Amino acid sequence: MNNGEVPRIHHRENIMLNNIGPAGLILIAVVVLVLFGRGKIAGLMGEVGKGITAFKDGVKSPDAEIEDASTTADATAARDVTPEERTTPITERDNA
Template sequence: MLNNIGLPGLLLIAVVVLVLFGRGKISSLMGEVGKGITSFKKGINEGEKELADQSETTEEETASEKDKV
């Protein structure tokens, strides 16, 4: 069904959305989407950093246990 939407169809949809919501509402919505994406990326980076810290801690504990034996 959606395979037949071309450039004219997308332009028509964009115009209808712009008329219904207005330019201010759409720009504020896009700003919120941008903030959400930024927050998501920040969360991903923090999660990767936390995993790296945990793996370093585990390696240090393993090394100290081997030294004790």
């Protein structure tokens, strides 16, 4: 220690996480499968795949997506949203 080296401190968490082997990973996978079920895990993986695909598409062409969104916003901004006038009289039943 006197030769200028910094002593290495091993934390218990690091030692425990490094000792997970194939058997531990299989045990964790079985527990997750039992808790969540096959259908929910398959749906989650499908959503992860869609997210990755959307991310890759966004990285490839970010400008095209922004332009598409702006043209859609312009088209909907000019839409008339004035409520229609009522032609039937308001009754107590309508107020309930």
